[in-house]
Amino acid sequence: MALRLTQFAHGGGCACKIPPGELEQVVAGLARTPRDPHGALLVGLETGDDAAVVRLREGLALVATTDFFPPVVDDAYDWGRIAAANALSDVYAMGGTPVVALNLLGWPRDRLPLELVSEVLRGGLDIATEAGCHLAGGHSVDDPEPKYGLAVTGVVDPAKLLRNSTGVAGVPLSLTKPLGLGVLNNRHKATGDTFPEAIAVMTTLNRDAARAAVDAGAVCATDVTGFGLLGHLHKLARASGVTAVLDSSAVPYLDGARESAAAGYVSGGTRRNLDWVAPHVDFVADADALLLADAQTSGGLLVAGEVPGAPVVGELVPRRDHTVVVR
Structure with missing residues (x-):
């Protein structure tokens, strides 16, 4: 064996x-x-x-x-x-x-x-x-x-310099890698199933995405890792004094991520992420909160600004009651 x-x-x-x-x-x-x-x-x-x-x-x-x-x-x-x-x-x-x-x-x-x-x-x-x-x-x-x-x-x-505290209202949010790494890794640990696409994503350097963000004039960014998209988005919005509006339908996912989450391959870290960030999030839309809080490993960059080739997943707006609104 x-x-x-x-x-x-x-x-x-x-x-x-x-x-x-x-x-x-x-x-x-x-x-x-x-x-x-x-x-x-x-x-x-x-x-x-x-x-x-x-x-x-x-x-x-x-x-x-x-x-x-x-x-x-x-x-x-x-x-x-x-x-x-x-x-x-x-x-x-x-x-x-x-x-x-x-x-x-x-x-x-x-x-x-x-x-x-x-x-x-x-x-x-x-x-x-x-x-x-x-x-x-x-x-x-x-x-x-x-x-x-x-x-x-x-x-x-x-x-x-890119910081998480320099976001301003009126700027779009871009995400340079798909989500779902956490649930796929947890499924791999539990079953031995392998996911080559996830390996490829995790071993891709964020170098080119960072250069593209800087070249596009971005001044605010963070990477999406263990605290999940919602957690890192909350920290960015809190530090910048704004609210982040996330379009859940625009968020990209790796193949098999939704199925793995539905099958229960959700880590304890992801559940703790959601428990921590939930009081700061207004879930206007019916979104998969656990996947949005999925603990990523070597995830992508979350950039306040448009990055060529990366999907726009939301925008920053003036501060509201919550730091993150999911629609």
Whole structure:
């Protein structure tokens, strides 16, 4: 019987994130300015954006982020590629370019063969190479549960920075990847069924989408990962002081996502997402709320603005009683 990596994890991918409500309580009040800082902090904890950004000099800022998670698929090489693409995405979501990354690895060395580690790291290296990002070493620990990801440092022109707090009313919302990754990954973990389209989506860099957004003049964006579309949309609208109106009929989904959700392959992370965001959402239309809250792994960019080739899924409007309206 083939070894299945997902059976060594209590969850999978970004669905394993600490619930957003709990996380906000944990980090509340932790922001502090150091004495004699080496640069001005442009983006920190305040709005829960995708990465930290520090201005180094005129026209140049540093972007720093990290992301790792347990196996989301059984193939070690694909897991490495997905985890790396997901970590790099936070830099792209800020409009930046990744420059150097470090591996983060947890491995149950007495339970899983070390040969698999090489495949995981090879997958990460291939994605970093595709991104033009150096992958230079990292850190590993003996861990009861396998985990992998990257710590990534990038650069960005502060004048072209994408933030989740700069959305304005009257601007359309674009989504650059389809939803449904969470339910398909959960079905894969439960049944072993494979979904090549989902693998292709999760290993696609958000580089081109970010460049297109910046070139189109966008200043506001985030990526859609563990908190689902509704969760990330709520955070963007809250930080920007606007309301996001989501056209549920325009949201794209991967083949098999709706059927998998209907069959019950919904992660606990997705259900926690919906519990957290539901008080902030006005469901005017009859929409599949669980799919809109589906915990994505290496999802697409949510951009305030039109991105060539990406569907428009809604718009930002002046602030109402709710941060998100689903119609």
